[in-house]
Amino acid sequence: MSDTIQPPPRQQVFPPLDREAELDxxxxxxxxxxxxxxQVLNMVGAQAENLIGMLPERVRAGLEKATAAALEQSFNAAAATRRGRIADAPDWLTRAIAVGTGAAGGMGGVPTALAELPVTTTVILRAIQTIADEHGLDPSRPEVRAACVRVFAAAGPLDDDDGTDLTFLTMRLTVTGSAVQGMIARVAPRLAIPLGQKLAAQAIPVIGAAAGAATNYIFTSYYQDMARVQFGLMRLSEQTGEDMETLTEALRRRLA
Known part of the structure; x- marks a missing residue:
């Protein structure tokens, strides 16, 4: 009985990048x-720093732990969908799904918003893995797996960060079997703040569902953009041979 001939793995060929144009x-x-x-803060009529104070004390106290748990559960779930050959979704469909889950999460206040958190995080992580693949980076590689989680170190669109904090691009972690867990432990405290603001927006009476839909759309769009920055620099690094720190510093100068 002859062996089944397997098709060769899909190879993505990218044209050489113009370093300066790509950084621009x-x-x-x-x-x-x-x-x-x-946009979200204008809609809910509150300042970002005041939103978390609207959450119950027990929720605020457990926010970092809940964020880490959501990230870990979501990463495994998102990776499983890729192994199961579920087709990658275009950006607009991913955002539409996130809008639906956000609206559902906001309908019941804090309890449903907390239940929705890992679902939306899974949708976003799946989108991040798709973007890594678009850039010719295999999401099953340990360093790419860690980079997918690292995107969340850019905090979130409700954070006061002006966008020039690029530490998420150069965070170093030994690539081992525990790399993703170590990255989650480092990312969770930073991500917990904007996620807490998102939960508080969803908990606002009457407009919770609308706030959930809007925040999820904006969060999903934001992290898709952050993923394209992260993996765009990684692809540029592979093409030019420059390390990520050098390219990140060049990007920082453009933002300054």
Whole structure:
């Protein structure tokens, strides 16, 4: 009985990048992504720093732990959908799904918003993995797996960060079997703040569902942009042979 001939793996061929033009493009994407959360804050009529105070004390106390749990559960679930050959979704469909889950999460206040958190995080992580693949990076590689989680170190669109904090691009972690868990432990405290603001927006009486839909759309769009910056720099690094720190500093100068 002859062996079954397997087709060769799909190879993505990218044209050589113009270093300066690519850095200009990534800087523009980073500028565009930052500050979009102002739309949500205008809608709910509150300042970002006041939103978390609206959450119950027990929720505030457990926010970092809940964020880490959502990230870990979501990463495994998102990776499983890729192994199961579920087709990658275009940006607009991913955002539409996130809008639906956000609206559902906001209908019941804090309890349903907390239940919705890992679902939306899974949708966003799946989109991040898709973007890694678009850039010719295999999401099953340990360093790419860690980079997918690292995108969340850019906090979120409700954060006061002006977009010039690029530490998420150069965070170092030994690539081992525990790389993703270690990255989650480092990312969760930073991500917990904007996610807490998102939960509080969803908990506002009457407009919780609308706030959930709007925040999810903006969060999903934001992290898709952050992923394209992250993996755009990684692809540029592979093409030019420059390390990520050098390219990140060049990007920082453009933002300054």
């Amino acid at each position: 493009r990534l800087a523009l994407k980073l500028r565009t992504a930052s500050g979009v959360g102002r």
